Amino acid sequence: MEDLIVIEGLSKSYDSRFNAINNISIRLPKGKIIGLLGPNGSGKTTLIKMLNGLLQPDTGTIEVNGVPVGVETKSMISYLPDRTYLNEAQKIKDVLEMFRDFYKDFQIDRARMLLTKLGIDENVRMKTLSKGNKEKVQLILVMSRDADLYVLDEPIAGVDPAARDYILRTIIENHNPNASVLISTHLIRDVEEVLDEVIFMHSGQLVLYTTAENVRQKHNKSVDEYFREVFAC
Amino acid sequence: MLGKVMKHEWKSVSGVGGLLLCVLLGCTLLGVAYIASPLFGAMMGWNSNNDAGLVMVAGMFGFFGIMIFVLVFSCVTFGMMVYLGIRFCKSMYAEEGYLTQTLPVKSSTLILGKLLVSGIWVLILQIVVFLTIVVLFGTAGIASVQHYSKLDSFGEVLSMISMGIQEMQVAAAEMFRQAGLRVSFLLTLMLATFFLVPFANMMIFFGSFTIGQMFGKHKIVMGFISFFLVQIVLNLLRTILGSIGMVGAVASASIGFTYEFMFAFTLVSNTIFGVGMFFLSNYINKKKLNLN
Numbered sequence: 428m429e430d431l432i433v434i435e436g437l438s439k440s441y442d443s444r445f446n447a448i449n450n451i452s453i454r455l456p457k458g459k460i461i462g463l464l465g466p467n468g469s470g471k472t473t474l475i476k477m478l479n480g481l482l483q484p485d486t487g488t489i490e491v492n493g494v495p496v497g498v499e500t501k502s503m504i505s506y507l508p509d510r511t512y513l514n515e516a517q518k519i520k521d522v523l524e525m526f527r528d529f530y531k532d533f534q535i536d537r538a539r540m541l542l543t544k545l546g547i548d549e550n551v552r553m554k555t556l557s558k559g560n561k562e563k564v565q566l567i568l569v570m571s572r573d574a575d576l577y578v579l580d581e582p583i584a585g586v587d588p589a590a591r592d593y594i595l596r597t598i599i600e601n602h603n604p605n606a607s608v609l610i611s612t613h614l615i616r617d618v619e620e621v622l623d624e625v626i627f628m629h630s631g632q633l634v635l636y637t638t639a640e641n642v643r644q645k646h647n648k649s650v651d652e653y654f655r656e657v658f659a660c
Numbered sequence: 661m662l663g664k665v666m667k668h669e670w671k672s673v674s675g676v677g678g679l680l681l682c683v684l685l686g687c688t689l690l691g692v693a694y695i696a697s698p699l700f701g702a703m704m705g706w707n708s709n710n711d712a713g714l715v716m717v718a719g720m721f722g723f724f725g726i727m728i729f730v731l732v733f734s735c736v737t738f739g740m741m742v743y744l745g746i747r748f749c750k751s752m753y754a755e756e757g758y759l760t761q762t763l764p765v766k767s768s769t770l771i772l773g774k775l776l777v778s779g780i781w782v783l784i785l786q787i788v789v790f791l792t793i794v795v796l797f798g799t800a801g802i803a804s805v806q807h808y809s810k811l812d813s814f815g816e817v818l819s820m821i822s823m824g825i826q827e828m829q830v831a832a833a834e835m836f837r838q839a840g841l842r843v844s845f846l847l848t849l850m851l852a853t854f855f856l857v858p859f860a861n862m863m864i865f866f867g868s869f870t871i872g873q874m875f876g877k878h879k880i881v882m883g884f885i886s887f888f889l890v891q892i893v894l895n896l897l898r899t900i901l902g903s904i905g906m907v908g909a910v911a912s913a914s915i916g917f918t919y920e921f922m923f924a925f926t927l928v929s930n931t932i933f934g935v936g937m938f939f940l941s942n943y944i945n946k947k948k949l950n951l952n
Binding site for chain 1: 758765952
């Protein structure tokens with residue numbers, strides 16, 4: 428199967444005593460939903476930031492579709508960070524226009540349809556929305572792109588169970604079927620059923636990369652149960 | 661892509677810019693209303709029938725009015741620069757940076773787009789402040805000429821002012837000639853300084869925030885600290901280089917050359933520092949970006 432992401436010898440440290448990412452090499456295929464799983468501080472977000480060009484690695488390389496991380500890969504990746512990244516003073520319609528201007532693959536009609544389903548008026552400013560609705564607007568923006576890779580950092584953290592269902596449904600129903608989805612989370616039980624493959628990370632290192640089905644068959648446990656076993660304190 | 665970056669940057673900062681323009685317009689209207697009112701004449705002592713109380717109140721109005729105008733004029737441009745600097749930092753290196761820095765746009769295009777919009781806004785405000793001052797002084801001048809010349813016709817007043825300006829031009833030209841000043845060259849330098857320095861200063865401001873983001877935490881505070889440190893370094897360089905040049909200029913025993921050197925040096929040094937900061941910021945964004 429053709430590789431979408433190729434990571435070779437990747438390392439990153441924030442200070443001399445601690446490696447946030449320690450010599451990771453991995454190849455991820457196209458067309459899969461992949462769970463990037465690990466406890467807090469395992470290096471998931473650091474890896475995601477480097478994938479999106481928000482942090483520079485100390486050593487190693489990352490390629491997406493055979494292209495080193497840069498301007499070109501940014502047009503291939505649809506990224507949902509673990510925080511609100513929209514200007515609070517902006518109206519939603521201005522954000523839609525911004526996405527349409529910068530991303531050729533942005534489907535503005537899909538975004539409008541998803542907003543309408545949620546009853547969110549695009550003429551309101553971001554600051555008037557609740558925290559949950561802000562997160563949903565961001566998710567709608569990200570999933571309204573026909574990207575090659577969706578990178579979702581903790582998309583269901585800190586939201587109620589009903590919102591989690593909505594978020595997962597939106598991801599499953601709207602992602603480009605030829606693309607891969609990389610979901611970082613430690614709430615495994617909620618996402619387990621949608622995952623094709625899983626990556627376990629701990630202390631900046633790769634502990635496991637296999638299919639979700641393989642984990643279930645080999646260990647006779649769900650991914651969540653196996654994760655709890657591997658990372659038991 | 662540059663046009664798109666500028667379009668969205670313009671949208672995001674034009675609210676504050678528009679507000680400041682309204683403040684300037686309000687100040688101008690208040691100033692003109694004051695000059696047109698009997699209070700201005702009372703302050704100037706044009707009517708001997710006015711009682712002392714009215715003259716004092718008019719004087720206080722005038723004094724505080726001028727103080728407030730000077731404060732507003734200074735704060736508008738400086739305040740806009742600070743706002744634009746913070747806005748740049750927030751949109752590039754704080755939460756909003758997670759979107760800005762993942763747009764499929766070169767970092768040089770992002771910086772240039774934001775710089776052009778910010779420079780244009782500072783320039784607009786500078787021009788409006790200048791026009792406001794012209795309007796206020798012009799109105800006061802017309803009122804004074806009208807009072808002292810006792811002319812009723814507005815056309816006659818304007819023609820008298822026009823004659824006065826022409827006489828001043830002749831006198832100034834003679835003064836410049838004696839001082840060895842090349843008027844057209846100096847005017848070109850002044851205009852270039854007026855139009856280019858806002859961009860150079862904004863870039864120095866942006867560059868400082870870009871250096872500040874490398875510290876990871878308290879990026880805006882570190883941006884301001886970087887700005888002051890950068891200013892100290894730049895002023896040191898300006899003083900050293902400027903002193904060397906000034907010695908040469910003074911040695912030439914020409915006041916004109918000294919003035920020309922001062923303007924040229926301000927223009928060239930700011931431009932070089934601005935361009936330097938642009939390349940440094942671009943390098944940091946490409947190689948040392950730290951959205952942590």
